[in-house]
Amino acid sequence: MTNQKEITIAVASLFSQGVAKPLAAPGGIITISRNTFTKKVEAGNNAWIASMRDSSPTRVKSSRNHPSETEEKNSWIVNHPSALNMFEQIVSGSKGKQIVMFLDYDGTLSPIVEDPDRAFMTSEMREAVRDVARYFPTAIVTGRCRDKVYSFVRLAGLYYAGSHGMDIKGPSKSSRYRKGHQGVLFQPASEFLPMIDEVSKVLEERTKSIPGAKVENNKFCVSVHFRCVEEKMWATLVEQVRSILSDYPKLKLTQGRKVLEIRPTIKWDKGKALEFLLESLGYANSADVLPVYIGDDRTDEDAFKALRNRGQGLGILVSKVPKETNASYSLQEPSEASI
Incomplete structure:
Protein backbone atom coordinates (compact mmCIF):
# COMPACT_ATOMS: atom_id res chain seq x y z
CA MET A 1 0.00 0.00 0.00
CA ALA A 20 5.68 29.37 -2.08
CA LYS A 21 5.40 32.52 -0.11
CA PRO A 22 3.36 32.99 3.08
CA LEU A 23 -0.27 33.31 2.06
CA ALA A 24 -1.85 36.71 1.73
CA ALA A 25 -5.60 37.04 1.83
CA PRO A 26 -6.91 36.58 -1.74
CA GLY A 27 -10.20 38.25 -0.93
CA GLY A 28 -13.74 36.90 -1.29
CA ILE A 29 -15.48 34.38 0.95
CA ILE A 30 -15.87 32.22 0.65
CA THR A 31 -36.77 1.50 -15.16
CA ILE A 32 -43.14 -4.93 -18.40
CA SER A 33 -43.48 -8.09 -17.53
CA ARG A 34 -42.34 -9.92 -14.39
CA ASN A 35 -39.85 -12.09 -16.32
CA THR A 36 -38.44 -9.11 -18.19
CA PHE A 37 -38.25 -7.09 -15.01
CA THR A 38 -36.45 -9.92 -13.22
CA LYS A 39 -33.93 -10.26 -16.04
CA LYS A 40 -33.27 -6.52 -15.98
CA VAL A 41 -32.77 -6.57 -12.22
CA GLU A 42 -30.37 -9.51 -12.46
CA ALA A 43 -28.46 -7.87 -15.30
CA GLY A 44 -28.23 -4.65 -13.32
CA ASN A 45 -27.04 -6.44 -10.20
CA ASN A 46 -24.44 -8.39 -12.20
CA ALA A 47 -23.12 -5.15 -13.67
CA TRP A 48 -22.73 -3.69 -10.20
CA ILE A 49 -20.97 -6.82 -8.92
CA ALA A 50 -18.52 -6.72 -11.82
CA SER A 51 -17.82 -3.10 -11.06
CA MET A 52 -17.36 -3.88 -7.37
CA ARG A 53 -14.59 -6.32 -8.23
CA ASP A 54 -12.55 -3.55 -9.77
CA SER A 55 -10.59 -1.10 -7.75
CA SER A 56 -11.68 2.49 -7.95
CA PRO A 57 -11.15 4.15 -10.39
CA THR A 58 -11.48 1.26 -12.84
CA ARG A 59 -8.21 -0.52 -13.53
CA VAL A 60 -6.82 -0.34 -17.02
CA LYS A 61 -7.56 -3.63 -18.81
CA SER A 62 -4.69 -5.62 -20.33
CA SER A 63 -4.70 -5.88 -24.13
CA PRO A 188 -27.18 22.51 -2.15
CA ALA A 189 -29.03 19.33 -1.06
CA SER A 190 -30.62 20.46 2.21
CA GLU A 191 -34.09 19.35 1.13
CA PHE A 192 -32.84 15.74 0.96
CA LEU A 193 -31.81 15.52 4.62
CA PRO A 194 -35.01 13.80 5.89
CA MET A 195 -34.95 11.37 2.96
CA ILE A 196 -31.28 10.50 3.46
CA ASP A 197 -31.85 9.90 7.16
CA GLU A 198 -34.83 7.65 6.41
CA VAL A 199 -32.93 5.60 3.83
CA SER A 200 -29.98 5.23 6.16
CA LYS A 201 -32.17 3.72 8.88
CA VAL A 202 -33.85 1.34 6.41
CA LEU A 203 -30.48 0.26 5.06
CA GLU A 204 -29.13 -0.39 8.53
CA GLU A 205 -32.09 -2.68 9.28
CA ARG A 206 -32.03 -4.51 5.91
CA THR A 207 -28.29 -5.16 5.90
CA LYS A 208 -28.06 -6.60 9.41
CA SER A 209 -28.18 -10.12 7.93
CA ILE A 210 -25.10 -9.47 5.75
CA PRO A 211 -21.91 -10.02 7.79
CA GLY A 212 -19.37 -7.25 7.37
CA ALA A 213 -21.72 -4.70 5.79
CA LYS A 214 -21.54 -1.28 7.40
CA VAL A 215 -23.91 1.61 6.77
CA GLU A 216 -22.56 5.11 7.35
CA ASN A 217 -24.82 8.13 7.34
CA ASN A 218 -22.75 10.94 5.84
CA LYS A 219 -25.48 13.53 6.22
CA PHE A 220 -26.19 14.28 2.55
CA CYS A 221 -25.35 10.78 1.31
CA VAL A 222 -25.29 7.23 2.69
CA SER A 223 -22.30 4.91 2.34
CA VAL A 224 -22.65 1.13 2.40
CA HIS A 225 -19.18 -0.29 2.98
CA PHE A 226 -18.54 -3.82 1.65
CA ARG A 227 -14.81 -4.14 2.22
CA CYS A 228 -15.46 -6.73 4.95
CA VAL A 229 -18.29 -8.52 3.10
CA GLU A 230 -17.51 -11.90 1.47
CA GLU A 231 -17.80 -11.68 -2.30
CA LYS A 232 -20.46 -14.42 -2.36
CA MET A 233 -22.71 -11.99 -0.44
CA TRP A 234 -22.23 -9.01 -2.76
CA ALA A 235 -25.21 -9.94 -4.95
CA THR A 236 -27.46 -10.02 -1.88
CA LEU A 237 -26.14 -6.66 -0.72
CA VAL A 238 -26.61 -4.99 -4.10
CA GLU A 239 -30.12 -6.44 -4.39
CA GLN A 240 -31.07 -5.07 -0.98
CA VAL A 241 -29.68 -1.61 -1.73
CA ARG A 242 -31.26 -1.33 -5.19
CA SER A 243 -34.58 -2.66 -3.87
CA ILE A 244 -34.70 0.08 -1.25
CA LEU A 245 -33.75 2.78 -3.74
CA SER A 246 -36.59 1.76 -6.06
CA ASP A 247 -38.86 3.59 -3.61
CA TYR A 248 -36.73 6.75 -3.75
CA PRO A 249 -36.49 8.01 -7.37
CA LYS A 250 -34.83 11.22 -6.21
CA LEU A 251 -31.80 9.27 -5.01
CA LYS A 252 -29.15 7.52 -7.09
CA LEU A 253 -26.63 4.73 -6.49
CA THR A 254 -22.96 5.32 -7.19
CA GLN A 255 -19.77 3.48 -6.29
CA GLY A 256 -16.51 4.36 -4.63
CA ARG A 257 -13.60 2.37 -3.30
CA LYS A 258 -15.19 -0.73 -1.69
CA VAL A 259 -18.31 1.29 -0.98
CA LEU A 260 -21.77 1.78 -2.50
CA GLU A 261 -23.06 5.30 -2.11
CA ILE A 262 -26.59 6.69 -2.18
CA ARG A 263 -26.75 10.34 -3.18
CA PRO A 264 -29.34 12.93 -4.23
CA THR A 265 -29.87 13.14 -7.98
CA ILE A 266 -28.84 16.79 -8.09
CA LYS A 267 -25.99 17.69 -10.44
CA TRP A 268 -23.36 18.13 -7.79
CA ASP A 269 -20.10 16.32 -7.16
CA LYS A 270 -16.50 16.91 -6.14
CA GLY A 271 -15.84 18.73 -9.40
CA LYS A 272 -18.69 21.15 -8.76
CA ALA A 273 -17.39 21.65 -5.22
CA LEU A 274 -13.95 22.51 -6.59
CA GLU A 275 -15.46 25.10 -8.94
CA PHE A 276 -17.59 26.55 -6.14
CA LEU A 277 -14.63 26.97 -3.82
CA LEU A 278 -12.49 28.60 -6.51
CA GLU A 279 -15.30 31.05 -7.17
CA SER A 280 -15.73 31.73 -3.44
Missing part, protein backbone atom coordinates in the same frame (compact mmCIF):
# COMPACT_ATOMS: atom_id res chain seq x y z
CA THR A 2 1.23 3.44 -0.81
CA ASN A 3 2.74 5.27 2.13
CA GLN A 4 0.18 8.07 2.48
CA LYS A 5 2.20 10.11 4.96
CA GLU A 6 5.14 10.28 2.60
CA ILE A 7 2.85 11.28 -0.27
CA THR A 8 1.46 14.28 1.57
CA ILE A 9 4.84 15.34 2.89
CA ALA A 10 6.16 15.09 -0.66
CA VAL A 11 3.30 17.23 -1.93
CA ALA A 12 3.97 19.79 0.76
CA SER A 13 7.57 19.90 -0.36
CA LEU A 14 6.69 19.81 -4.05
CA PHE A 15 4.71 23.02 -3.90
CA SER A 16 6.56 24.86 -1.18
CA GLN A 17 10.19 24.56 -2.26
CA GLY A 18 11.15 27.60 -4.22
CA VAL A 19 7.65 28.70 -5.23
CA ARG A 64 -2.72 -7.57 -26.88
CA ASN A 65 -0.71 -4.41 -27.25
CA HIS A 66 0.24 -4.51 -23.58
CA PRO A 67 0.55 -8.19 -22.68
CA SER A 68 2.60 -7.78 -19.53
CA GLU A 69 1.97 -5.81 -16.36
CA THR A 70 5.33 -4.10 -16.73
CA GLU A 71 4.63 -2.90 -20.28
CA GLU A 72 1.12 -1.85 -19.26
CA LYS A 73 2.44 0.15 -16.35
CA ASN A 74 5.21 1.76 -18.39
CA SER A 75 2.70 2.80 -21.05
CA TRP A 76 0.41 4.26 -18.38
CA ILE A 77 3.25 6.16 -16.76
CA VAL A 78 4.03 7.89 -20.04
CA ASN A 79 0.57 9.48 -19.94
CA HIS A 80 0.42 9.92 -16.16
CA PRO A 81 3.99 10.66 -15.04
CA SER A 82 5.01 10.87 -11.43
CA ALA A 83 4.34 14.31 -10.02
CA LEU A 84 7.66 14.10 -8.20
CA ASN A 85 9.63 13.13 -11.31
CA MET A 86 8.07 16.14 -13.06
CA PHE A 87 9.04 18.45 -10.20
CA GLU A 88 10.98 20.99 -12.25
CA GLN A 89 8.28 21.25 -14.93
CA ILE A 90 5.54 21.71 -12.34
CA VAL A 91 7.50 24.32 -10.44
CA SER A 92 8.16 26.22 -13.65
CA GLY A 93 4.47 26.20 -14.56
CA SER A 94 3.42 27.37 -11.10
CA LYS A 95 5.59 30.46 -10.86
CA GLY A 96 3.59 33.63 -10.43
CA LYS A 97 0.38 31.71 -9.71
CA GLN A 98 -1.66 31.22 -6.55
CA ILE A 99 -1.82 27.51 -5.77
CA VAL A 100 -5.06 26.20 -4.24
CA MET A 101 -4.87 22.70 -2.75
CA PHE A 102 -7.74 20.17 -2.81
CA LEU A 103 -7.22 16.90 -0.95
CA ASP A 104 -9.35 13.76 -0.72
CA TYR A 105 -9.30 12.14 2.73
CA ASP A 106 -9.60 8.31 2.71
CA GLY A 107 -6.73 6.79 0.75
CA THR A 108 -5.01 10.15 0.38
CA LEU A 109 -4.56 11.64 3.83
CA SER A 110 -5.32 8.42 5.70
CA PRO A 111 -4.80 4.77 4.78
CA ILE A 112 -7.76 2.67 3.65
CA VAL A 113 -8.81 0.63 6.68
CA GLU A 114 -11.43 -2.04 7.31
CA ASP A 115 -13.30 0.06 9.88
CA PRO A 116 -14.13 3.50 8.38
CA ASP A 117 -14.55 4.90 11.88
CA ARG A 118 -10.86 4.29 12.46
CA ALA A 119 -9.46 6.00 9.38
CA PHE A 120 -7.21 8.21 11.45
CA MET A 121 -4.48 10.36 10.03
CA THR A 122 -1.15 10.36 11.80
CA SER A 123 0.22 13.35 13.68
CA GLU A 124 2.94 13.61 11.03
CA MET A 125 0.30 13.73 8.32
CA ARG A 126 -1.61 16.43 10.18
CA GLU A 127 1.55 18.47 10.48
CA ALA A 128 2.20 18.11 6.74
CA VAL A 129 -1.32 19.31 5.89
CA ARG A 130 -0.92 22.20 8.31
CA ASP A 131 2.30 23.17 6.53
CA VAL A 132 0.57 23.09 3.14
CA ALA A 133 -2.25 25.27 4.48
CA ARG A 134 0.26 27.86 5.71
CA TYR A 135 1.07 28.71 2.11
CA PHE A 136 -2.04 27.87 0.11
CA PRO A 137 -5.82 27.86 0.58
CA THR A 138 -6.47 24.18 1.33
CA ALA A 139 -9.68 22.13 1.17
CA ILE A 140 -10.51 18.58 2.22
CA VAL A 141 -13.03 17.26 -0.34
CA THR A 142 -14.55 13.96 0.80
CA GLY A 143 -17.55 11.68 0.62
CA ARG A 144 -17.55 11.52 4.40
CA CYS A 145 -19.70 13.62 6.69
CA ARG A 146 -18.02 17.00 7.12
CA ASP A 147 -18.12 16.81 10.91
CA LYS A 148 -16.59 13.31 10.90
CA VAL A 149 -13.67 14.37 8.73
CA TYR A 150 -13.11 17.48 10.82
CA SER A 151 -12.88 15.22 13.91
CA PHE A 152 -10.15 13.27 12.08
CA VAL A 153 -8.21 16.26 10.73
CA ARG A 154 -8.73 18.80 13.55
CA LEU A 155 -7.32 21.78 11.65
CA ALA A 156 -9.34 24.99 11.83
CA GLY A 157 -7.70 26.85 8.93
CA LEU A 158 -8.99 24.58 6.16
CA TYR A 159 -12.09 24.36 4.00
CA TYR A 160 -14.12 21.18 4.49
CA ALA A 161 -16.36 19.89 1.70
CA GLY A 162 -18.18 16.82 3.04
CA SER A 163 -20.74 14.52 1.40
CA HIS A 164 -19.00 14.85 -1.98
CA GLY A 165 -19.13 18.64 -1.78
CA MET A 166 -22.77 18.92 -0.70
CA ASP A 167 -21.76 20.31 2.69
CA ILE A 168 -19.12 23.04 2.47
CA LYS A 169 -17.76 25.21 5.22
CA GLY A 170 -14.77 27.55 5.29
CA PRO A 171 -12.40 28.58 8.09
CA SER A 172 -14.17 30.14 11.06
CA LYS A 173 -11.16 31.12 13.15
CA SER A 174 -8.83 32.47 10.49
CA SER A 175 -9.14 35.63 8.44
CA ARG A 176 -6.44 34.67 5.91
CA TYR A 177 -8.88 33.17 3.40
CA ARG A 178 -11.97 35.28 3.84
CA LYS A 179 -13.37 38.76 3.90
CA GLY A 180 -15.93 39.56 6.56
CA HIS A 181 -16.81 37.44 9.57
CA GLN A 182 -18.43 34.31 8.12
CA GLY A 183 -16.76 31.41 6.31
CA VAL A 184 -18.28 29.65 3.33
CA LEU A 185 -21.35 27.56 4.15
CA PHE A 186 -23.08 25.91 1.21
CA GLN A 187 -25.52 22.98 1.28
CA LEU A 281 -12.03 32.49 -3.20
CA GLY A 282 -12.23 34.88 -6.12
CA TYR A 283 -10.35 32.71 -8.62
CA ALA A 284 -13.18 31.55 -10.91
CA ASN A 285 -11.92 33.49 -13.92
CA SER A 286 -8.35 34.06 -12.90
CA ALA A 287 -5.46 33.06 -15.13
CA ASP A 288 -3.12 33.36 -12.18
CA VAL A 289 -4.38 30.41 -10.15
CA LEU A 290 -3.18 26.79 -10.14
CA PRO A 291 -5.71 24.39 -8.56
CA VAL A 292 -4.13 21.11 -7.45
CA TYR A 293 -6.37 18.11 -6.64
CA ILE A 294 -5.00 14.90 -5.12
CA GLY A 295 -7.21 11.82 -4.73
CA ASP A 296 -7.36 8.05 -5.18
CA ASP A 297 -11.05 7.24 -5.67
CA ARG A 298 -13.54 7.04 -8.55
CA THR A 299 -15.43 9.97 -7.04
CA ASP A 300 -12.30 12.11 -7.36
CA GLU A 301 -12.51 11.70 -11.15
CA ASP A 302 -15.20 14.41 -11.20
CA ALA A 303 -12.65 16.86 -9.83
CA PHE A 304 -9.92 15.69 -12.22
CA LYS A 305 -12.36 16.15 -15.10
CA ALA A 306 -13.25 19.64 -13.89
CA LEU A 307 -9.58 20.62 -14.01
CA ARG A 308 -9.22 19.23 -17.55
CA ASN A 309 -12.30 21.16 -18.65
CA ARG A 310 -10.82 24.33 -17.19
CA GLY A 311 -7.53 23.68 -18.99
CA GLN A 312 -5.99 24.80 -15.77
CA GLY A 313 -4.64 22.96 -12.76
CA LEU A 314 -3.10 19.62 -11.82
CA GLY A 315 -4.95 16.38 -11.09
CA ILE A 316 -2.83 13.81 -9.23
CA LEU A 317 -4.07 10.22 -8.83
CA VAL A 318 -2.72 8.19 -5.91
CA SER A 319 -2.42 4.64 -7.26
CA LYS A 320 0.24 1.95 -7.53
CA VAL A 321 -1.54 0.27 -10.47
CA PRO A 322 -2.66 1.69 -13.86
CA LYS A 323 -6.22 3.01 -13.74
CA GLU A 324 -8.48 4.90 -16.11
CA THR A 325 -8.28 8.48 -14.96
CA ASN A 326 -8.61 12.13 -15.94
CA ALA A 327 -5.65 13.00 -13.72
CA SER A 328 -2.53 14.30 -15.39
CA TYR A 329 -0.02 13.02 -12.87
CA SER A 330 0.33 10.14 -10.45
CA LEU A 331 1.91 9.18 -7.15
CA GLN A 332 2.53 5.44 -6.86
CA GLU A 333 5.29 3.85 -4.83
CA PRO A 334 6.60 4.92 -1.42
CA SER A 335 10.09 5.22 -2.92
CA GLU A 336 8.83 7.90 -5.32
CA ALA A 337 7.22 9.86 -2.50
CA SER A 338 10.09 9.81 -0.04
CA ILE A 339 12.36 12.80 -0.33
